[in-house]
Amino acid sequence: MMKSILTQKLERIKLVLTDCDGVLTDGGVYYGVNGEELKKFDIRDGMGVERMRNFAGVDTGIITGELSPSVIKRAEKLKITELHLGVKDKPVVFKEILSRLNLKAEEVAYIGDDTNDVEVMKLAGIGVCPANAISFIKDIADIVCEAEGGKGCFRELAEMIIASHQSAKSKFTATEVIALNSGNKIGPGEPCYIIAEIGINHNGDLEIAKKLIDEAVAAKATAVKFQKRTPEICVPKDQWEIMRDTPWGRISYIDYKRKTEFGIAEYATIDQYCKKLGIDWFVSTWDVEAVDFMEHFDTPLYKLASASLTDFPLIKRILLTGKPLMLSTGMSTNKEIEDAVNLVREFDENYPLMIAHSTSAYPCKPEELNLKMIQTLGNKYPGVPIGYSGHETGLATTVAAVTLGATFVERHFTLDRAMWGSDHAASVEPQGFQRMVRDIHDVEIATGDGIKRVYESELGPMKRLRVNISPEYKEEKEKTA
Known part of the structure; x- marks a missing residue:
């Protein structure tokens, strides 16, 4: 049976770019004791970043209009270096990333949930949105996750990508390292x-x-x-x-x-x-x-x-x-x-x-x-x-x-x-x-390797001690006689 078109697309993905508010977070606003804005992240999504990197070789980047220090801290924790904050024009940033990393659009997936994600989702190889995205975004998305934003939707996509990449690999061999x-x-x-x-x-x-x-x-x-x-x-x-x-x-x-x-x-x-x-x-x-x-x-x-x-x-x-x-x-x-x-x-x-x-x-x-x-x-x-x-x-x-x-x-x-x-x-x-x-x-x-061979160090004793010498070594014995 031929692989589905979606699976083939997922196999090609090398980078996942995502909006933050409403995708990696639940979109809520929280404040610390000093009035600073905080963000609530779901541990499952963080694990998705690590698993996707480890098991599919796929990295993650964030493109967001947010300027919250919480986003910076979260990116540091997850070792996300492709971090773009306060972005006004997401398609411009998207194209710059493709050019700098020498990627094709079909090698990048993008997760968004709101109107400012529309154009970049159209540019990406796969457009994805959480279950609670606005209806217009759901209409253009290739994948609508079952999980909501900030509640596992990123992890859901990560597992799809991991499964597609692993299905393209051979199983364990006896020489697994x-x-x-x-x-x-x-x-x-x-x-x-x-x-x-x-x-x-x-x-x-x-x-x-x-x-x-x-x-x-x-x-x-x-x-x-x-x-x-x-x-x-x-x-x-x-x-x-x-x-x-x-x-x-x-x-x-x-x-x-x-x-x-x-x-x-x-x-x-x-x-x-x-x-x-x-x-x-x-x-x-x-x-x-x-x-x-x-x-x-x-x-x-x-x-x-x-x-x-x-x-x-x-x-x-x-x-x-x-x-x-x-x-x-x-x-x-x-x-x-x-x-x-x-x-x-x-x-x-x-x-x-x-x-x-x-x-x-x-x-x-x-x-x-x-x-x-x-x-x-x-x-x-x-x-x-x-x-x-x-x-x-x-x-x-x-x-x-x-x-x-x-x-x-x-x-x-x-x-x-x-x-x-x-x-x-x-x-x-x-x-x-x-x-x-x-x-x-x-x-x-x-x-050693289990392959029988005559070592250089054995040639001397062979010439001195052996009566019948194999043809490939006999000439050497006559030369030294």
């Missing part, structure tokens, strides 16, 4: 992505965190990972007032968990520090609010801890970010893994997904590591990069995981295993981490 926004890649044929899991081993101390980052860089790790929780959500109420001996004295368990959590200031410092040193950083998020918090930062991926594999609201919130998702599978049945993977694929069949084999024991005994599960997961989920999250005390088994096909590995990382805290004992110290990284890269080099 996930490209991160940091420039690193994870998947077959790429260097093993090695993660130093700092977790909460910083003990709530930013200086310890920075020392751990320094040591991870020195060890040539690819990334450091932290954990982010909202203690009031993650700690069961009946455990809040249990008293615990800590470096801060004897305090309640909820206060202890608060002490070990970094806030916006600490993570802003970590973000700048990692960028300066050239190492990736990201987190395991343990609740929905933690994802909302982490969206302040442009980390390359999200990790889902084994304990969260069955937390579908959390998984769905991460999927809305559009960032690659790394699922860890400790303490999980095959059915639970399948359910989580199916949830991701139902959301988006081509979502950038990675799966880590893991056993959630701290430390884990060698007989319970079950490293062959790496191959089992690889066979079951072709096209999905498979990795390993280890909690054992030795290093050899993590190196072995790479020989079995792990495209990324993660180990807990500490300055000293004797430090106070729950995760230090099952962690790797800096010197050990350096050896592990070195051995992993040696194994990758030594694995």
Whole structure:
């Protein structure tokens, strides 16, 4: 069956331009305490901008007569650089954008809702309007969204564009590689992505965190990972007032968990520090609010801890970010893994997904590591990069995981295993981490490509030791005789 004309048009879109008031906002007027005009935006539309950029390679621009500072702040948050405020003649701006970006009109969609959008909608390849646009706009629009302005109409168009672009792509292949926004890649044929899991081993101390980052860089790790929780959500109420001996004295368990959590200031410092040193950083998020918090930062991926594999609201919130998702599978049945993977694929069949084999024991005994599960997961989920999250005390088994096909590995990382805290004992110290990284890269080099060849270094021993030499090498032996 031939594709519909509309689908073909959507496949060609490379840029979505939109009016603001009445499309990205609900058209209402709000005022702050100082009388400044504010705008109410819908989070779904913001996610639409990110998803469309990540999954279809389509950027967003705003052309509006508005001058509200709220629009500027929203554009900054969504990384929209094509921002035109106080516009009197939208067709002129539209044509300037086409010329500057070397785009054709049919490669641009425009969303509008009022009479000042008519002419630019006629120029665009696809004209779109929200459900509550004026009737005249609906008459000329190619697409009338079911959602109203400021209530998801932009997201609705974004999902149409994503679906059309993905239908034009091939499905996953067995050599699927996930490209991160940091420039690193994870998947077959790429260097093993090695993660130093700092977790909460910083003990709530930013200086310890920075020392751990320094040591991870020195060890040539690819990334450091932290954990982010909202203690009031993650700690069961009946455990809040249990008293615990800590470096801060004897305090309640909820206060202890608060002490070990970094806030916006600490993570802003970590973000700048990692960028300066050239190492990736990201987190395991343990609740929905933690994802909302982490969206302040442009980390390359999200990790889902084994304990969260069955937390579908959390998984769905991460999927809305559009960032690659790394699922860890400790303490999980095959059915639970399948359910989580199916949830991701139902959301988006081509979502950038990675799966880590893991056993959630701290430390884990060698007989319970079950490293062959790496191959089992690889066979079951072709096209999905498979990795390993280890909690054992030795290093050899993590190196072995790479020989079995792990495209990324993660180990807990500490300055000293004797430090106070729950995760230090099952962690790797800096010197050990350096050896592990070195051995992993040696194994990758030594694995080769499986094609038999005679190396230059073998020619000497061949000429000295072999009686019958193949014709292609015999002449060389006679020359040196």
